[in-house]
Amino acid sequence: MDNQRNLILAVVLSALLLFGWDFAMRTFYPEPETAPIDAASREDAPMQRVDGGDGTTGIDVGDGMERPLNLDAELATADRITIDAPEIAGTLNPVGARIDDIVLKTHRQTVDDDSGPIRLFAPRGTEGQQFARFDWVGEGVETPGAETVWQVTQGETLTDETPVELRWDNGSGQEFVLRFAIDDHYMFTVTQTVLNTGEGSIALRPRGLINRTSDTATASTWNVHSGPIAEGGGEVNFDFDYEDVTEARRVDLQGNTNWLGFTDIYWMSALVADSESASSGFFAPLGGSNFAAVLEYEAVTVPANGSMTRTTQLFAGAKESGLLDAYEDSGISNFGRAIDWGWFGFIAWPMWQVLIFLFGLLGNFGLAIIGLTIIIRAVLFPIAQKQFASMAQLRAVQPKMKALQERHKDDKQKLQQEMAKLYKEEKVNPLGGCLPIFIQIPIFFALYKVLLLAIEMRHQPFTYIRDLSAQDPATILNLFGLLDFTPPSFLAIGILAVLLGFTMWLQFKLNPAAMDPMQQQIFMIMPWVLMFVMAPFAAGLLLYWISNNILTLAQQKYLYSKNPQLREQMLKEKEEKARAAEREKAATDDA
Known part of the structure; x- marks a missing residue:
């Protein structure tokens, strides 16, 4: 019952995020009613x-x-x-x-x-x-x-x-x-x-x-x-x-x-x-x-x-x-600073220089964005390797951690002390796996600012998209334009937004399962919530995120192949969690 209640709460909070985001953007940052041109x-x-x-x-x-x-x-x-x-x-x-x-x-x-x-x-x-x-x-x-x-x-x-x-x-x-x-x-x-x-x-x-x-x-x-x-x-x-x-x-x-x-x-x-x-x-x-x-x-x-x-x-x-x-x-x-690159300008400006270089080399802004994504992932690859090493270390000490949790479940202060001692003895950094996430945040916001301000991306096409600086025009709700109506922004889900949600879902599926069932449920919902949230953004930004997700999936596959013990342990834990869930469900049905 607790898991069902938590799942309902997660769905409600996700809906509030989805509709609240759209309301806030329309209220506080409305688009001009008519274009200046x-x-x-x-x-x-x-x-x-x-x-x-x-x-x-x-x-x-x-x-x-x-x-x-x-x-x-x-x-x-x-x-x-x-x-x-x-x-x-x-x-x-x-x-x-x-x-x-x-x-x-x-x-x-x-x-x-x-x-x-x-x-x-x-x-x-x-x-x-x-x-x-x-x-x-x-x-x-x-x-x-x-x-x-x-x-x-x-x-x-x-x-x-x-x-x-x-x-x-x-x-x-x-x-x-x-x-x-x-x-x-x-x-x-x-x-x-x-x-x-x-x-x-x-x-x-x-x-x-x-x-x-x-x-x-x-x-x-x-x-x-x-x-x-x-x-x-x-x-x-x-x-x-x-x-x-x-x-x-x-x-x-x-x-x-x-x-x-x-x-x-x-x-x-x-x-x-x-x-x-x-x-x-x-x-x-x-x-x-x-x-x-x-x-x-x-x-x-x-x-x-x-x-x-x-x-x-x-x-x-x-x-x-x-x-x-x-x-x-x-x-x-300071005439170049008439373009306000924002807080992460020290990242945005060089990123922009690379993007312009790739555009000149490849002749297409969409390909340039994909190329920039590949370069970013390559630069961050050593950090990803450290992340997987940290994950492997954490997995290795999982049995000892569970034993400590059982032994000191009624004394949280003692548990924290023993856990810190365990991390020190085993030379494990519990936050080591979070570093790539923190690094990605300024990179994402810097690229968002670059793609938002870059006039060079304005009216640039890529495949079926005629303007990478605008929202994906192929919305599913009106059958890609066959039906004569424009869906509201929070329902204007395009092909890129669906691909974003799907690739993020695959990414979460490939990650080691969270120990908390509530976390698992949130992780399964979050990709589809972000699909709605990100749908109104520029197509170029979604293209970057999708490319990044695909490269992350490929990177995870490669690192799992280099760390088979981590993959085997992850699969074993998933099987154990599945059996535990079945036992819990059977016990609930009998009751």
């Missing part, structure tokens, strides 16, 4: 009014908008300057000199071949607005603003080989110049120059800002940051999300700010300060769901017939690890 083209949602003269932020963002503007109509306005770089296309708006139209040529919205490119920047007033602007702040001098119409004085198209220059004269002896250049990836270089031909000196503070809506942002979760990001003092700051900025009204960054902006899981827009000039930064709400990241330089006095120049970079693109590291090598402090 589509939001800029929708016209049906209301737009919060933007206050253009917020005294708290000091940011001129122009007149308020009562409704979202049509994206196509805004991009059709005259005199826009074309941007045509190897990985970026779009336009630059001469009104306000805003970079407000960017699509990423090398990243699609969906896995479909005819899917359009990712839209990162969209004009002010559209629902997916995100743009960058560069200006000056000064007293007693007229500076260009959000509605200033700039004149193109050099270049017709902004490419990686041809820069564009804009000028504006305030009519009072000051001329402002913006020179835009772009590299062959995602980095703009914006040079701000002021020419003072007036009679007296002027004081100006150059600055750049990124304006974006949080409506299209990736949801920020406990292990993936989405929102404001900044670097200063040698540290990358992931401390604030959009709600924090709203509550604080303005978040000033301490010390010198090297770069700041907004990040999603895969995309980022960031302003990079001139390394030779002191700079500061802050984040501020602009009303509704709009926010600004502002990079300011110290005020500079420009004498009569003098000039002043500041150069700021703007990154607007995909968070490709190798590219961010290359920018860091070129002098942008």
Whole structure:
């Protein structure tokens, strides 16, 4: 009866874990209702009014908008300057000199071949607005603003080989110049120059800002940051999300700010300060769901017939690890750490390097994951051998342990003392078999973070799977898509999830049977509980776990062949436990 009660309790707890996990993830870390890639083209949602003269932020963002503007109509306005770089296309708006139209040529919205490119920047007033602007702040001098119409004085198209220059004269002896250049990836270089031909000196503070809506942002979760990001003092700051900025009204960054902006899981827009000039930064709400990241330089006095120049970079693109590291090598402090590898970054980063190498070698991300799994198992193989040696030692002293348990069953303290003495005399480490498990935990979480953040895995296929970064699409409940309905997430069990449960069940079956019948019952249920829990995760992560289970089974078979006495003893114990269970069942039936 006790075993039956314990089994029922185990089933109930497993069900609570299964449904509680799904409820918690949906409640505290909901997925965004609409993908950021589509939001800029929708016209049906209301737009919060933007206050253009917020005294708290000091940011001129122009007149308020009562409704979202049509994206196509805004991009059709005259005199826009074309941007045509190897990985970026779009336009630059001469009104306000805003970079407000960017699509990423090398990243699609969906896995479909005819899917359009990712839209990162969209004009002010559209629902997916995100743009960058560069200006000056000064007293007693007229500076260009959000509605200033700039004149193109050099270049017709902004490419990686041809820069564009804009000028504006305030009519009072000051001329402002913006020179835009772009590299062959995602980095703009914006040079701000002021020419003072007036009679007296002027004081100006150059600055750049990124304006974006949080409506299209990736949801920020406990292990993936989405929102404001900044670097200063040698540290990358992931401390604030959009709600924090709203509550604080303005978040000033301490010390010198090297770069700041907004990040999603895969995309980022960031302003990079001139390394030779002191700079500061802050984040501020602009009303509704709009926010600004502002990079300011110290005020500079420009004498009569003098000039002043500041150069700021703007990154607007995909968070490709190798590219961010290359920018860091070129002098942008900690830019590679814009990808938050988490607590186990010391494991995740080298693991990622190996994975990328295998991807380049094998040409398929699924094969690269399997290859990485093989390498990890090979590295851990000596530890597994020690685990089996420890298991063999424990099995060898099992009769002595049972004798001690019988002898001191009423005196737990004495039993613990005698057991410790036995372990010391027999040179047995009872925790030796746990070491591989503890080592696997940080490896698993590190790989989980790698596969979650790696844009290189996005839209990568493997066999029937079209996107390893997404959930397994072949769910059993709707007959692999033949039935026209989508199962709820906790019932969307795919082929990979079933394989995960089955291989884990085989792994437990091959292990030595637990002495406690309750433990045996839990071990038999746990694989199928994890099958439900892991089903919503990225297919790439499940592929790793399945590969790991298969390799573990092969490894166990091999080590059992090298330690036949352990295998024989395990089988003997299983037979004894089976006979004991039959005797107990017979006694219960007779009663």
